[in-house]
Amino acid sequence: MNRPELDYYAVLDQPRGASKEQITLAYRRLAIRLCPHRDKKDEHDFVPLAQEGRLTHLSPMGELKQWAYINMAYDVLGNDLYRAIYDRFGEAGLFEGVMLPNGYFPPYQYHGDHMKVYEKVFASYSPYANVIDAIANPPSLYATRQNGIGVRTKDASTERIMQLSLEEVRTGCVKLMHVWRQEIVNAKESRLEKRKHTLKLNIAPGTTAGTRFCFKEEGDRYPATIPGDIIFIAADKPHPDFERRNHHDLVYRYDIDLSQALTGFMFFICTLDKRELKVVITDVVYPGYTKVIPLEGLPKCRNMDATTAIREANKKIEQFGDLIIEFNYIFPKYLTPRMKGLTRDFFQEFRKMELELEEEEGKHMK
Template sequence: MNRPELDYYAVLDVPRSATKQQITLAYRRLAIRLCPHRDKKDAQDFVPLAQEGRLSHLSPMAETKQWAYVNMAFDVLGNDLHRAIYDRYGEAGLFEGVMLPNGYFPPYQYHGNHMKVYESVFGSYSPYANVIDAITNPPSLFTSKYLGVGVRSKDANTEKIIQLSLEEVRSGCVKLMHVWRQEIVDAKESRLEKRKHTLKLTIAPGTTAGTRFCFKEEGDRYPATIPGDIIFIAADKPHPEFERRNLHDLVYRYDIDLSQALTGFIFFISTLDKRQLKIVITDVVQPGYRKVIPLEGLPKCRNLDAVTAIKEANKEVGQFGDLIIEFNYIFPTYLTPTMKSMTREFFREFHKLEMELQEEEAKNML
């Protein structure tokens, strides 16, 4: 962003405590003066009404720039989620994206179609269609029917599950999501066509299952309704070696035999980021025994104020979960009589030595 941050409330000339109706009313009054498609002949009939929306706070700028800023300001403040992000994080957070408790909010980008914003409020390409009713009795922006000012209902949201590998969760990634949606190809005839649309999805390191990524109003484009949101919900893809536990811990299971359980052993684990961990077990591996390797789990993804890229996200993630190693005992399925006899003899000698060791320790304690 190569300009100073805009104060959207100042652009619309409303206080920060303004209600949604007050913001919509302010936009309508400014639009009467600034809409480039206004008819000067009609404008003469609306001079007193138009003058209510005083423009002294924007007058130093060219009228085209005023019109652009007014529409951008309303596109943000007229949307509850965009307004909440702007109020808390400013334009920087709005344009860079933020990690929220219920999921990642992708970077906002103004579409640049000022008349799209205008028509969403007035329901007409004419800047004076039903304007008196709109000013004197402003309706709710979203409703289920036309109310004489062309206010449109919003389509239902579309939710899609996105499977993430643990490698993607470990390092973070950017995924291009291709969706098919209805788009208007002939506005006059209201002709629709299904077209492929690409959405950029930024996965922060440590993203947890159930995280929701919301793309506002990216659904089907129907003439009479506002597009619904497209929401991607993160889910863990099954992994052949690891399993996620407690959000950020990893579980690895290793098979051992009785000899290893009693005498110890060494083995290696290939991590999600392609390293080799050497694991040395010197303890007797009893039932329920676990080996915990600190900080070898998944990143602990916190609510970052601004996640601009995977590189920046990695700088903020300073903590990791643990790697928990659990052991499965593998017993032989068959022993010959000779093998059974050898095993009995071994454990007889083993228990004899164990008793002698305990007696020796008891004497040393006296």
């Protein structure tokens, strides 16, 4: 269907060779005046377009109609691909789709959400958000004889690895971390001195590796900057007996010989909270066999806000991971001829008994 095409450049009152920055500035100039959500009491702050001598062919239209056109125009011209297709193939090619060297460009369709375009350009619902923020939350300033007056910038954060033993993770603990930082030691803020500072960390039971503990603005203190954050990152300290798996499970490895693997055995495990755990194995321990003891792993740590954490500080933890026991097979390094003969006789007799047992089970099945 033939219809007159809309000139998006004319809508924004820009030449076809205008840069992307010029297109954006033109949209901003028009959007501030035409946005229907602008407070009407601020209208006196803007000079009407007619008085600026910047009338366009849209000027006779109502403001809502102009508002719709400028958003659609910027949605096209503000996108490099849409603009390239519009420049070459016109509005028809844009709406009908065209075949490009790298594939087919599907038909463009304006989404119709004018405020979506507006907020994309201004990065806010209001074009004055940065001014409002500066008034409501004024920036931190410095005034020194050496550097004069300026806005403080925040120093980079300092990250440190904090090794936690599995015993500390199991029961929870309090860690006192000592840091050395530069501090201002006189009223004129002209002399700095390195001083020791202690930070207190409350380690909740079950804290997982990678948990970050942030102390806001506890870094070095300089006259012209805001102190950076000090961040401690939890990491598991290697344990001689246990290994953490899946955040809350514990893995324990136990060495056995072939006799134990076939006949069963019993052993004790000293847990992280100093209990003696008796483990009895009556199964045949085949390769890949594991013994899982429920609720003998690490506590399951929950993310809680400050109020909930205080309310449940003395509450008993009831959710735990599992203890997974894996077995390592210890084979003899050397067998004498007599030992080999006895082993061979044993397995021959063993196989014979297996066949007899299978026959008896077959008779009972019949």
